[in-house]
Amino acid sequence: MSYALTEPFQSGNLKVSDIHTLYYEVSGNKDGAPVVFLHGGPGGGTDPKDRGFFNPEKYKIILFDQRGSGKSKPTASLEENTTWDLVKDIETIRELLKIDKWHVFGGSWGSTLSLAYAQSHPDRVKSLVLRGIFTLRKSELSFFYQDGASHLFPEAWEEFIAPIPEAERHDIVLAYHAQLNSVDDQTRITAAKAWSKWEMSTSRLFVDPAQVAHAEEDDFANAFARIENHYFVNDGFMRDGQLLDKQEIDKIRHIPTVVVQGRYDVICPATTAYALKKVFPELTLHIVPDAGHSSREPGITKLLVEATDKFADL
Numbered sequence: 170m171s172y173a174l175t176e177p178f179q180s181g182n183l184k185v186s187d188i189h190t191l192y193y194e195v196s197g198n199k200d201g202a203p204v205v206f207l208h209g210g211p212g213g214g215t216d217p218k219d220r221g222f223f224n225p226e227k228y229k230i231i232l233f234d235q236r237g238s239g240k241s242k243p244t245a246s247l248e249e250n251t252t253w254d255l256v257k258d259i260e261t262i263r264e265l266l267k268i269d270k271w272h273v274f275g276g277s278w279g280s281t282l283s284l285a286y287a288q289s290h291p292d293r294v295k296s297l298v299l300r301g302i303f304t305l306r307k308s309e310l311s312f313f314y315q316d317g318a319s320h321l322f323p324e325a326w327e328e329f330i331a332p333i334p335e336a337e338r339h340d341i342v343l344a345y346h347a348q349l350n351s352v353d354d355q356t357r358i359t360a361a362k363a364w365s366k367w368e369m370s371t372s373r374l375f376v377d378p379a380q381v382a383h384a385e386e387d388d389f390a391n392a393f394a395r396i397e398n399h400y401f402v403n404d405g406f407m408r409d410g411q412l413l414d415k416q417e418i419d420k421i422r423h424i425p426t427v428v429v430q431g432r433y434d435v436i437c438p439a440t441t442a443y444a445l446k447k448v449f450p451e452l453t454l455h456i457v458p459d460a461g462h463s464s465r466e467p468g469i470t471k472l473l474v475e476a477t478d479k480f481a482d483l
């Protein structure tokens with residue numbers, strides 16, 4: 170269902186601030202339609218498999234690891250790391266690669282960043298392909314990190330809250346912020362692995378043991394957990410619901426947009442994709458009846474590739 174992977178013909182480490190250097194890569198067709206892939210988390214980093222959503226004969230495929238994520242350095246750094254710093258970085262990469270306009274593709278947090286970028290630079294976006302819509306509203310965070318998904322995955326939830334003292338469980342995100350930023354190394358890594366395992370254990374309709382094992386790798390867990398939690402305690406550095414505000418959405422309603430959403434996505438439930446459709450009726454919304462959150466769910470992968478195939482010749 171996804172395309173065979175091609176090796177990058179260009180890659181590098183781009184200094185974007187006094188602190189941050191970003192890993193980026195370009196693969197596919199040098200003269201193809203440029204597309205930028207915005208990974209999830211935040212803090213999740215890219216995977217070479219992410220190139221597989223795009224026909225390498227038609228697209229010039231740009232992947233980069235956002236601040237503190239993946240191969241970008243310093244790993245897990247929270248300084249100068251906000252939604253709006255990342256929007257600036259996307260423009261810096263676009264200018265570096267001498268691209269006028271490009272397709273934008275993002276899932277989960279990547280959909281958040283895609284919306285923030287498109288609303289900031291609508292004239293630079295040829296199309297949007299979004300998966301597992303996440304707009305970082307308080308209600309969305311509450312469902313996954315306080316009282317919602319916990320009812321569907323009680324055993325994983327029990328593991329998730331285990332590091333948190335009973336007296337602090339009324340605000341799980343805040344309690345994890347203290348442990349993820351502890352001066353004690355063991356406290357930090359134990360919390361990071363528990364945070365990451367909660368998400369990786371609930372990402373698929375049928376749990377993927379490899380994904381759960383990935384959650385327990387030190388470097389991934391540290392970056393994913395610390396950066397996600399940093400953004401969440403700061404409400405994504407946005408007003409609650411900002412990305413769904415009419416005046417923000419009206420800036421992008423002319424952009425061809427496809428949304429692919431898993432019916433049983435417990436991390437970014439379908440209610441947010443539906444709310445986006447209500448304010449952005451021109452978009453095409455697919456709700457996949459047998460899928461959870463992950464872009465690797467077969468039904469989600471299939472529709473994402475169909476969307477990028479459709480937009481390749483725009």
Ligand SMILES: CNCC(=O)c1nnc(C(C)(C)C)o1
Pocket residue numbers: 208209210211213214276277278279303368372397436
């Ligand atoms: C609330 N964060 C969900 C998210 O953006 C996400 N879920 N999985 C990922 C990775 C595949 C990048 C690990 O990111």
